[in-house]
Amino acid sequence: MTPVTDAHSPDRYPSQMDHTYSRRNFLQTSLIGSAAFAQLPYFSRAFGARKPALSLSKDGEVPSSVQKPAFPVADYHVHLSPTLSIDQALQLGKERGVQIGIVEHPGPGYPINTDADLKQYIDGLRKHPVRIGLQPVYPGWSKAFSKALLDELDYVLMDALTLPRPEGGWLAIWQIDTIVDDEEAFMTRYMQFIEQVLTTEPIDIFAWPTFLPVPIARQYSQLWTRQRTGRIIDLAKARKIAIEINEVAHVPDETFITQAKRAGLKFTFGTDSRNQNAAHFYYCYQMAQKCRLTKADMFVPTRK
Numbered sequence: 001m002t003p004v005t006d007a008h009s010p011d012r013y014p015s016q017m018d019h020t021y022s023r024r025n026f027l028q029t030s031l032i033g034s035a036a037f038a039q040l041p042y043f044s045r046a047f048g049a050r051k052p053a054l055s056l057s058k059d060g061e062v063p064s065s066v067q068k069p070a071f072p073v074a075d076y077h078v079h080l081s082p083t084l085s086i087d088q089a090l091q092l093g094k095e096r097g098v099q100i101g102i103v104e105h106p107g108p109g110y111p112i113n114t115d116a117d118l119k120q121y122i123d124g125l126r127k128h129p130v131r132i133g134l135q136p137v138y139p140g141w142s143k144a145f146s147k148a149l150l151d152e153l154d155y156v157l158m159d160a161l162t163l164p165r166p167e168g169g170w171l172a173i174w175q176i177d178t179i180v181d182d183e184e185a186f187m188t189r190y191m192q193f194i195e196q197v198l199t200t201e202p203i204d205i206f207a208w209p210t211f212l213p214v215p216i217a218r219q220y221s222q223l224w225t226r227q228r229t230g231r232i233i234d235l236a237k238a239r240k241i242a243i244e245i246n247e248v249a250h251v252p253d254e255t256f257i258t259q260a261k262r263a264g265l266k267f268t269f270g271t272d273s274r275n276q277n278a279a280h281f282y283y284c285y286q287m288a289q290k291c292r293l294t295k296a297d298m299f300v301p302t303r304k
């Protein structure tokens with residue numbers, strides 16, 4: 001696997017982990033037009049190459065389009081950026097009939113590092129009709145902030161895509177050049193980190209669930225065994241952590257969502273966008289339709 005950094009000190013964070021550009025942008029600029037990439041079912045939509053082929057439904061009908069669900073919809077994974085102001089995000093939400101939740105990364109290399117930074121972030125957004133969230137990347141992030149201030153956030157969303165390396169540093173498995181030598185060894189390590197995130201981090205939403213790095217993405221149904229998905233669902237349920245259905249990565253799949261719904265878990269939709277893709281859903285609506293999600297299945301963070 002490609003290391004994100006050669007830094008071995010836990011106090012140093014890799015320059016490549018500078019999230020001034022997003023995962024989506026990284027992938028887009030790296031791979032647009034790549035034939036290998038186009039074969040990955042869950043990336044086909046994200047890069048605008050083509051719409052995913054709609055399969056025949058059980059009764060043989062081809063759905064002409066995916067319907068927006070009847071329940072209120074929100075995109076709780078929107079990042080503000082030079083290409084997306086708060087006003088633009090709100091306008092897109094209005095046009096698309098979607099509520100907006102804003103997230104920002106805390107921690108070294110990111111804009112929010114102190115209580116003062118966090119307070120400024122919350123106060124700046126509070127006057128707008130949005131939910132206010134945080135998307136930590138590194139475990140233990142919450143120690144840098146006071147509990148009272150963290151409680152002012154509407155929600156915290158975290159993924160398990162930045163794996164700690166035993167020798168120090170981090171491995172960002174969303175990066176396109178991630179190499180997986182041994183998929184079973186990778187899955188063991190990945191599951192360990194997922195367990196850590198779901199059992200120790202103060203979070204409300206588990207983002208990018210079941211995402212696999214590009215080289216093994218096509219083995220999704222083989223590597224996500226019932227045992228592994230069942231474990232994730234049990235852990236999320238134990239702490240009432242909601243599951244993000246991720247528009248850019250097309251995860252988790254229908255099987256996982258159905259299994260999680262049956263276990264009583266709740267869901268959110270997220271675009272992980274920093275541009276006009278905010279509030280634009282296709283995969284999420286498709287999954288809502290296929291898995292018969294209702295208002296009762298959706299997690300809605302309380303506005304504080």
Ligand SMILES: [Zn+2]
Pocket residue numbers: 077079103135272
């Ligand atoms: Zn994000």
